[in-house]
Amino acid sequence: MGNVVPLVPDPDRGREPAEDVSTVALRAAQAAIGAVAIAMGAAAEVVREVAGLPEDDRPTPGQDRATLLAGAALGLASEAARTAAAFADAAVRASRPVVIAGSSVAAPLARIADDLLARWDATWQRERPDAEAMAGAVATEATRRGVDAVLDQLDLTAIVVDRVDLDRVVAGLDVDELARRIDVDAIVARMDMDALTARLDPNEIADRIDVERMIGRIDLSALALEVIERIDLPEIIRASTGSVASDSMRGVRIGSQAADDAISRFVDRVLGRGRPGDGA
């Protein structure tokens, strides 16, 4: 990284523009160096992690990567340097007339700087593919870790609660459509109805029901009569009391009535009458 430094302070190149160019170049170089330092640290860690290595470096596979890391650092540095050089070059060109007129010392210095830049550029061109790939990986991992770190620090739920107008979000939802998508049968099938009913207190439910009001709405007498009619209560009473007397009396009545009909039919037939209302 030391090789970048000489490029930066070059105040002799020109008075007015060189002042700006050198400042910009200095800042660019500083930023590049910082980035390279951070990237190298992060890259080393990422490489260890990706390779599944423990914290301490292992010598054999580490060497290759050390080279690669150096290349990456160099590539980034070269990039920064080239940018700075481009700026400087532009500045030199802009201030050349002044330089030539002012001093002849500037010419050899410029040539030395050009050579230096050309060498670095060649190095950069050679290292570029590996360095770029490595830098990309580093950037990706760094971004991921950075985002993770940021998210760790943020309480997203609280932020959503504070900042998001949930009412508006909900208003935009088609709840009917959602409900239509829900398979209620499946949910019910998953429920343990026995446990559910075991939790219910029938007495409490019964207490809440206003039985008197319900009864008030019912025509009890009509209902009772209908029920009695349907179940043939007289028959039940007869059967339950087992009254032989009433049973035999019924038999006598039914039998005599049948005999009445039989005689009526016989007489009708004898007299050649049609069937008048036997039971009319």
Place this chain on the structure above:
Amino acid sequence: MSRVQVVPIEARAFQGSPAGVVSRVLANAIDLAVAALLTAVLYAGWAGFLFLRRGRSFTFPTVSLTVAITVLLGVLAAIFTAAWTTSGRTSGDRVLGLRVQRRDGRSIGPLRSLLRALLCVAFPLLLAWAAVSRDRRSVQDLLVGTAVIYDWEPAGRVASDDAVGMAVDVAATVADEPRERQPEPVGGIDGQR
């Protein structure tokens, strides 16, 4: 349907229709047996009375057949009259589920009952016309203007008509009662709320 029907389902179809000759003969037979029993009781009573009067010289009174039959028929006529006047049915009618009424369905009065009873006792065979008659009416029925119907209701139809009215009244009262009471629980609910 305003009251419980006591009549069995299988017998409901012919309730109120004219009763045939078999049922009526059976009923009369029962009545005759009852009358005979009553006559025997009368004889026993008369004998007891004589025993108390004569003491040691008591012998059972001898009764000629004519007197016996006359008394029997008199008792029978008395039973008929009393039964038809009051409930429209004798003991035999009760057993067979019959009732005597006027043609228009009203109960028969004492005069009509007496006339019918005398006719029935004097000319029992005229009952046979009920077997021939198209509407199952005996000669007595034709003369007095009565009819015998199947009526299994224990209280009898006329009485049961009253009972129906009573039942309806009771039902109406019962039905009215909750309606009157209805605001009360509603008020209670509101109070709870």
